[in-house]
Amino acid sequence: MANITLLTRDGARFEFPCAQSDYILDAAAAANLYLPAICHEGTCGACHAHVGQGHFALGQIGDGMLADGPSGGVLLCRCRPESDLVIDVPYPQADVHHQQIPRREATIVSLKPAGSSDMEVTLALTPDPALGTAADFTPGQYMEVWIPGTTICRAYSMANLPNWDGQLEFVIRLHKGGAFSTYLAERARPGDHLRVRGPLGRFMLDETSARPRCLIGGGCGLGPILSMLRHLADLQDTQPTTLIFAANREDELFDTKAIRELQSALPKLTVMITVWHPQGSWSGLTGTAADAFAATLDKAVELPDVYVCGPPALLESVKAVAKARGLSPERIFTEQVQPG
Amino acid sequence: MFCFQCEQTRRTEAGSGCTGPKGVCGKDEVTADLQDLLIYQLKGIGQYRTRLGALGRPDREADSIVLFDLFATLTNVNFDHNRFVALIAEAAKVRDRLRAAYEAACLAAGKTPELLNGPASFVPADTLPGLLAQAGAHGVGAGVEKVGADVVGLRGLLLFGLKGTAAYTHHAQVFGVMPDAVTDGIAHALDFLAGDPTDLNVMLDEALALGHCNFAAMEALDAANTGTFGTPAPTPVRITPIAGKAILVSGHDLRDLGAILEATKDTGINVYTHGELLPAHGYPKLRAHPHLAGNFGGAWQNQHNDFAAFPGPIVMTSNCMIEPQPTYRNRMFTSGPAGWPGLRHIDSGDFRLVVKAAHALPGFAASEPERTIAAGFGHHAVLGVADKVVEAVKSGALSHFFLIGGCDGATPGRNYYTEFAEAVPKDSMILTLGCAKYRFHEQEFGTVAGLPRLLDCGQCNDAYSALVIAKALAEAFKCGVNELPLSLIISWFEQKAVAVFLSLLALGVRNVRLGPTLPAFLTPALLDVLIQRFGVLPITTADADLKAALQRQAA
Secondary structure, rough: EEEEEEEEOOOEEEEEEEEEOOHHHHHHHHHHOOOOOOOOOOOOOOOOOEEEEOOOEEEOOOOOOOOOOOHHHHHHHHHEEOOOOEEOOOHHHHHOOOOOOOOEEEEEEEEEEEEOOEEEEHHHHHHHHOOOOOOOOOOOEEEEEOOOOOOOEEEEEEOOOOEEOOEEEEEEOOOOHHHHHHHHHOOOOOOOOOEEEEEEOOOOOOOOOOOOEEEEEEHHHHHHHHHHHHHHHHHOOOEEEEEEEOOOOOOOOHHHHHHHHOOOOOOEEEEEEOOOOOOOOOEEEEEOOOHHHHHHHHHHOOEEEEEEEEEEEHHHHHHHHHHHHHOOOOHHHEOOOOOO | OOEEEOOOOOOOEEEEEEEEEOOOOOHHHHHHHHHHHHHHHHHHHHHHHHHHOOOOOHHHHHHHHHHHHHHOOOOOEEEEHHHHHHHHHHHHHHHHHHHHHHHHHHOOHHHHOOOOOHHHOOOOOOOOHHHHHHHHHOOOOOOOOOHHHHHHHHHHHHHHHHHHHHHHHHHHOOOOOOOOOHHHHHHHHHHHHHOOOOHHHHHHHHHHHHHHHHHHHHHHHHHHHHHOOOOOEEEEOOOOOOOOOOEEOOOOOOOHHHHHHHOOOOOEEEEEEEEHHHHHHHHHHHHHOOOOOEEEEOOOHHHHHHHHOOOEEEOOOOOOOOOOOOOOHHHHHOHHHHHHOOEEOOOOOOOOHHHHHHHHOOEEEEOOOOOEEEEEEHHHHHHHHHHHHHHHHHHOOOOOOEEEEOOOOHHHHHHHHHHHHHHHOEEEEEEEHHHHHHHHOOOOOOOOOOOOEEEEEEEEHHHHHHHHHHHHHHHOOOOOOOHHHHEEEOOOHHHHHHHHHHHHHHHOOOOEEEEOOOOOOOOHHHHHHHHHHOEEEEOOOOHHHHHHHHHHHHH
């Protein structure tokens, strides 16, 4: 049995035992320490850490996940100890949860198309004696959702507000051949029971910031952005906010009615809907999310906090614009849409 | 940002006071600067309101707004910069209205209106960056290089005392009790501060006047509370949970607690008090609700753990709030002057959403064995047994009274109050008020001369009760309050304690022991004045102070 010492970014220290046959992430959970992690299979990078002292063995890890492998970079979900280890983790103590992330049962309430490529999925959490009925999450967070009867799970961000009725709404991109996409497109029916786990994730508004905000959603990445905007509307927020909703084609756009409603609830909300490759008589903005973002920054009196959710290429292009305009990386909050 | 209004303010070799980007309390620079600007505007309102009052035209609506705005700037009340942007815009409109009313009133009286400068003519910017640029010149430390730290410190003492008085008056005002004498006094103090006073003696006199004003405010609040909910009577308060759905109400606002009890009538939801709402259990009309189940948790500084462990919604009705943890953020609500960015705020007195949250959240799965503490020893209850008390003192069975009151806090030095309470001789009685009692109130203190040895008078504003008791005892013994075998051990944290402190000075109560640390705004010179003129004593050790207190009585 090896002794594992975790050092958080803010200097907290956690110790727990780990057998040489166990992954460190699982051993931490066994010690009631729930560390940031999503996929648990070496592909998402959320449990990335750095071993400062000791020897370890790594299991199978996705290509390109560990550029810093030679200098001690590891994914804790695929790392087994071969001696006592001292590990630096890149997050603060507050991100180490001491209770298990809730696992719940849920039922599909409705399945509706959202534009040509996405589906709006509404779930109702099953009341639980220990957890109640509430859908308790922070706008921007996600849940893990399992395909019924399988061990396959995917992570989807909520598009609605946390609520006391136990409702969870997701906008999910239907990918050809994707496991969850195939389930949704071919087999899912209202009344289906699903297992879910969450809330998870750190993509959240910094509401203490007094800067203007720019919220960017690419495709189904609009989901958590809508949740954030609904939250701001609910609180009658008065900070200047820009929403950029970017789609590849105009028929992929969805929830434009909800966006109009948000505009009337948030007097300081500017909306930019942009289409990269218009197919028909699209008369709105043309270009990528990054183009619209650059245009926003050109007009900005004060640099905003940026919240962006979308596919990897969109995140990278937005970050490149931000970097070129001198935005501090600390003011850019990102969430990557996972392929479904 | 510069703020030194509370006990926990940052103290370094370079000087005391919190500076940006964030204060010790969690208040960020933007919010702190906007609060400074709002205070500056309120001084302008005070300028016109005082003159309108002199013309027999006070403005009660403006008075209410001033109370609320001052309250919002207390420590641990409102951290939401958006709220202050809105309050600043509102204050500008109020000031304009008062100016127009003042000019019209002068015209009607055949007088020439004064041309008022400074805050009276201040125009706030219409953007946040603009407001922040304006705020720099109007902080609490403004002018220190010109007038010196003593003047700035004494202005601080006045302003912070004023905030405390405004908080108490706001609590009374929500029940429709707002004496003109108090609001006139508050407007006068704002007007006085608007003139950037520099004469220390004049300022000290103003501080004492404010102390009297605060006594009247506490008296009004006592009348409002007892008038609405009946006269507090001693009662056991359960401090262990009962199985079932639950709501936790924190802060000081009895009206909101009453509204929540009404909203949860016959719903099966239990309502628990937290912190400074513990004394609510003493009021008959609140206690009459069978679902007012008990008190949950300790003093305010432990709320991260207490709130995380509470399985229902939490309503914070005033101070003391600290940054809500993610584990309970979504089930925490603010009301009245309280606020935190991103938390849902209830302004209307409509708590249906909180009830809905309570139904949705799990509540307590099981009851814990019953444990209780006693509360509700207001002046009526204590004076009801005054004969017994006087007799016990005369017979020698009861030798000394210790009032241990004020705020609790997180600093290690606060163990002093526990040690002090534990060391008090068995033939002495301890009166408590405020949340300092959370340090020791679960201990068994037994009885003295057939009376409980520890009597909790209530919230910090119930210092009024303690003073009424002291005055009545002084009358019974035909002596002054300072001749009584009474020692006051005051623990301060925020501005209401400053207001109570000024009331004690104004009423001539000497030998008040003040701790755990002295206010950062009191310079050595100011402290010297307080020691010389009012006999104020900084705390030392529990042992030494107790000995000194008992010797003073013997002497």
